[in-house]
Amino acid sequence: DAKTTQPTSMDCAEGRAANLPCNHSTISGNEYVYWYRQIHSQGPQYIIHGLKNNETNEMASLIITEDRKSSTLILPHATLRDTAVYYCIVRVAKNNPGGKLIFGQGTELSVKP
Amino acid sequence: GAVVSQHPSWVICKSGTSVKIECRSLDFQATTMFWYRQFPKQSLMLMATSNEGSKATYEQGVEKDKFLINHASLTLSTLTVTSAHPEDSSFYICSASESYEQYFGPGTRLTVT
Numbered sequence: 001d002a003k004t005t006q007p008t009s010m011d012c013a014e015g016r017a018a019n020l021p022c023n024h025s026t027i028s029g030n031e032y033v034y035w036y037r038q039i040h041s042q043g044p045q046y047i048i049h050g051l052k053n054n055e056t057n058e059m060a061s062l063i064i065t066e067d068r069k070s071s072t073l074i075l076p077h078a079t080l081r082d083t084a085v086y087y088c089i090v091r092v093a094k095n096n097p098g099g100k101l102i103f104g105q106g107t108e109l110s111v112k113p
Numbered sequence: 114g115a116v117v118s119q120h121p122s123w124v125i126c127k128s129g130t131s132v133k134i135e136c137r138s139l140d141f142q143a144t145t146m147f148w149y150r151q152f153p154k155q156s157l158m159l160m161a162t163s164n165e166g167s168k169a170t171y172e173q174g175v176e177k178d179k180f181l182i183n184h185a186s187l188t189l190s191t192l193t194v195t196s197a198h199p200e201d202s203s204f205y206i207c208s209a210s211e212s213y214e215q216y217f218g219p220g221t222r223l224t225v226t
Contacts, residue, residue: 036217043117043206043217044157087156100147101208101215103157 004088009108012082018075020107022088025069032091033064034101035073037084044087044103047073078111085109116140117209119218126197126225133193134221136207142187143209148180151204151220163190197225 005023012018024033032051036044048055048062050071055062061074075082087106116139126132136146145164149157161177163169163184171177181193190209194201202225208215 038157041204041220041222043119043208043219045217046214100159100162102159103149105156 004090004104006086006088006104006107008105009110011110011112012075012078014080014111014113015077018078018082018109018111020073020075020086020088020109021070022073023070024088024090027068027090030092033062033068033071034089034091035060035062036087036089036101036103037082038087038106039081039084047086049091078109080111080113083109083111115211115214115216117207117216117218119205119207119221121221122219123222124224126223128198128225129196131193131195132197132223133191134205134207134223136190136192136209136218138188138209138211138216141209141211143190143211144187145210146184146190147208147210147215148182148190148192149206149208151206157206160192194223197223199225201225 032049034049035047038044048060050062064071085106085108087103089101118137120135147162148160150160151157159172160175161169161171161182163182165184165187169182179195184190204220204222206220208217
């Protein structure tokens with residue numbers, strides 16, 4: 001699986017959009033970009049994933065560059081409860097049952113009042 | 114849907130004893146379950162992959178005789194830490210795979226005294 005690079009930490013003001021970048025320059029054509037987050041002392045929570053098109057759900061939006069070498073997770077209106085470590089993971093093809101998730105160091109997002 | 118539970122949520126044991134942690138998929142059948150370990154201020158580290166009815170596959174550097182994994186049914190996997198030592202104190206997290214998605218449990222905090 002391709003390696004990802006994320007900033008170690010970021011701050012965001014409550015109510016503003018949080019934009020979390022991720023570089024995955026060695027991504028392969030059949031690899032998806034997944035985002036998870038982990039609130040302190042809890043298990044990771046799935047946020048969103050995509051292949052090449054931008055994706056949006058009730059939690060966030062995922063913007064993937066045309067060359068697929070980087071992506072940005074957008075939390076449109078960050079709240080204090082969004083304070084967590086956010087992990088960007090590149091994973092083998094979607095139809096690979098039970099494919100491993102390899103976690104990097106992630107980005108520690110602090111949402112401040 | 115897609116809820117994964119772990120039991121216990123925390124445990125304290127004496128050095129030299131064994132501890133069993135359970136991971137259950139509550140509303141789906143999981144052919145594959147994963148076990149992770151997380152030390153303070155660090156990312157999740159994959160320990161092993163277990164498939165129902167077969168032996169677990171351990172990641173490099175993980176002692177299979179120390180961390181016994183049993184995946185006896187499609188809804189239950191157990192991790193037994195044998196002869197625990199203080200350095201085994203950690204946050205243990207399982208995930209269960211339904212088709213191509215993984216769902217994480219809330220984690221088990223193990224403290225070995």
